[in-house]
Amino acid sequence: MSSFDLSVITQNIPWLWAGMQLTILLTLLAVAGGIIVGVILALCRLSPWWALSAAAKLYVNLFRSIPLVLAVFWFYFLVPIVTGHPVGPFYSVLIAFVFFEGAYFAEIVRSGIQGVRRGQLSAALSTGLSHVQALRYVVMPQAIRNMYPVLVTRSIIIFQDTSLAFVVGLTDFLTSANIVANREGRPVEIYCFVAVVYFLLCYAAEAGLNLSKRRVAR
Known part of the structure; x- marks a missing residue:
């Protein structure tokens, strides 16, 4: 460790920061889009219409049974065919993350909604609220409290999984670090720095998450 050189890190901070910006942006957009898709899928799975519920269940089971890197390749090659023109690796990866993570968020949201006692929905409907209003004002606030810890944990996993973006040529944080390590010939310093940042x-x-859980408990 006597030859450990921190200057290789400080000299390449701008390059590493550029990769981190892509990682953060991809994580935020994937989480936001995944939650939206997940809520829609969860409501479809809880729908009394059999066809809608079965279609949502098939979607969730399909994406939860394949690796994320395969989904990235799927959308990277499929989206240009569907749209008729190239959309670029970033949007292809983003679409893959949103639809893939939407399947996991769907199960989280569905479990959170089902964790609210049925009597809550019946009581809300009895006051004159519509079904949508009852879900929005009575059921969802309680469901969010139940599923919030799992949502945060899944978001952390997405942040870690963004490193798979390198398979289609995107330069995320880990890819930037790999380029610097190969260029400078100092992999130990760079990968230790990456591990510390993650x-x-x-x-x-x-x-x-733990702090917010304690506040909610109080």
Whole structure:
């Protein structure tokens, strides 16, 4: 460790930061889009219409049974065929993440909604609220409280999984670090730095989750 050179990290901070910006942007958009798709799928799965529920269940089971990297390749080659023109690797990866993670968020949302006692919905409907209003004002606030920890944990996993973007040529944080390590010939320093960054960000997210759980409990 006497030859450990931190200057290789400081000299390449702008390049590494550019990769981190892509990682953060992809994570935020994937989480937001995945939650939207997940809510829609969860409501479809809970629908009394058999065909709609079966279609949503098939979607969820399909995406949960394949690896994420395969979904990335699917959408990378499929989206240009469907749209008729190239959309670029970033949007292809983003679409893949949104639809893939939507399947996992769907199960989280469905479990959160089903965790609310049925009497809550019946009581809300009896006051004159519509079904949509009852879901929005009575059921969902309680469901979000139940599924919030799992949503945060899944978001951390998405942040870690963004490193798979390199398979279609995107330069995320880990790919940037790999380029720097090969160029400078100092892989130990770079990969130790990457490990520390991932640990600090994920630990901060977990600490924020625990803090919010204590506040909700109070």
